[in-house]
Amino acid sequence: MTPSDRDATGLLTRPEPFVQLVTPTGERRANAEFDPWIADIDLAAVGRLYRDMSIIRRIDSEATALQRQGELGLWPPLAGQEAAQIGSARALRDDDFIFSSYREHAPAWVRGVKPAEMLSVWRGTASSGWNPYEHNMAVPQIIIGAQALHATGYAMGLAWEGSDAATIAYFGDGATSEGDVNEALVFAASFDAPVVFFCQNNQWAISEPVGLQSKQPLARRADGFGMPGIRIDGNDVLAVLAATRIALDRARRGEGPTFIEAVTYRIGPHTTADDPKRYRSDDEIAQWRERDPLTRVLALLEASGVDSAGLEREVAADADRAAAELRAAITTLADPEPLTVFDHVYVEPNTHLARQRDHYTRYLAMFDEPGAGASDRTEGTTR
Template sequence: MLLVPFEDAIQLLTPTGERIGNPAIDPWIADLDAAALADLYEDMVVVRRIDAEATALQRQGQLGLWPPLLGQEAAQIGSGRALRPDDFVFSSYRENAVAYCRGVRLADLTRVWRGVASSGWNPYDINMATPQVIIGAQTLHATGYALGIQADGDDSVAIAYFGDGATSEGDVNEALVFAATFQAPVIFFCQNNHWAISEPVGLQAHRPIADRAPGFGIPSLRVDGNDVLAVMAATRIALDRARTGGGPTFIEAVTYRMGPHTTADDPTRYRDPVELEEWGARDPIARLAAYLRGLGGFTPELEQRVSAKADAVAVELRAATISMPDPEPLSVFDNVYAEPNTTIEREREQYTRYLQSLGETDAATQGDHR
């Protein structure tokens, strides 16, 4: 059975692709014509293919770990495509679709999970911080960045992505307090995917998670997270509020994690298969395709274009991942500090002697010695 009721969640597309009118929400997506809807459909199909390819790479031993986003495409694409280039994203480890929206290079999605780098990309290249593995910590980072935006007098916005389980962390609650106190231009975007690893959301939230934010003085919106239109509308509302001095907004996107928490997890040990059937009927891609079909916009040409794009992306991701060179042993000391540091230099010299004792003379002489 569904773990969280939907009666109070904003929904513009039913699971069967029927459009629901909402006078208060419709104006926020009035610009989405058939071409824009087709682009959203393409985005979701492509990121699902990225996710499937990365999962396959992990199963084949090419990645150490991968956190699947299967089922959460609408929550990530709908919000990610609402952002401006100068907005700044702070995410958890699952927002690979948001990174795709920000223009991340495909190779940078898997670099860390292959274990060849300590960071996937330069945050300032795409205005998105590298994924935060410490649960909920990114909400504090987003709030601090938003305070900086406020001090600069800019109208860009910070957005923090996190899951339902993170709302039990102290960091998230502290971030809400600070954001409310200073009316920071930040969006707290909770993807309620129903499972905090192996614990159901009903264990920690006996009411909708969105109900918590008003207690901090932060307005909230609760949306059907598998409805890309509702998600985009809610995100645009929150962005407009932040840009015009209205302060923070909390969005709860009610969705479902169709796969494991990570590829190291076995969800069959704790999840009823009936849930998968019920949520499979709410698939975000299928419902947008059905809506497009009703508009006459789901053509064979669109299907062919999207399929070809997804295939090309998968090929590029696989080739880029497998061809990544292993880092030189001494490179572990590079970029630890911006300036020379005696402790790091001493450790580098010790490790160099250790490598030389193993006969690895070439490796011991490489690396960016500072």
């Protein structure tokens, strides 16, 4: 069973082929080109991938609940895209640098980002969640597609320094319509930058179906930029892992960028401010739930003789502990001091920023003046 693309009206059309190594029912499909790239992945490793996906799904659902309870201002769920994110993140070396959008919580978790750091931006207690150089992962990019340029520039720098490390840029199907992504593809192809463009085609750019943005599978766009395009089942963690390893190997050998289209589905809303029932049907969601990335791995393990029920119980306990840690982290996120907004803006101090800081300091001091009444405070806030 393969997912179908959409036509210009958003209706399902004929299926398009993609690489699939594990079917939704857990059947292992042989593939002469891709199998060698996951020859080291035994049943124990498959179990670890299942653990990764289960824990990040639980973290994601807990963060969604925290937002609904007023603890977070917003949250962009990843439910349904666990295989795409875990499979690709586990293919990376520690010195490869990740540039993500706002939905890649799984790569952040793989890189050791703490739950409190994951939540701080969405709670409004920090401008960015973590130090990028501690995890070799940039903080989430909110501007759609901008991270593709950042990944390309960093990759070009790696090549000029003689490093064989690479970068990966995560973005969605909607971002492929942005100028930043297309400019990044041009630069990467022109300079053979060691970057992997990883597109999670989750079928919807908020309420706009992918068929309104592209009449062809997104992976075919790579041809026009002079780079390979690989289309994979994004709900198949082994196919994702293999494809990303192939792309990284090309990058390390100086052969330039690769575009990967991981065909997946966003089960939940675009963000917790979105109501997906307004633009898609329950039947559509039900069809994609049958292609769940976690249940197919369990089915594969069970068919291979693994105690899948025992593994599921063990992993569920680990996931619950991670969710509890996430919830507890909320209480550690103190409101920042007002003047910290000027920290980490520039590497070196400058008079322009110092002047702004001085103005803001004097503005804040107005609220501490003895005898300042409500009218004074109101006037101060409008200056």
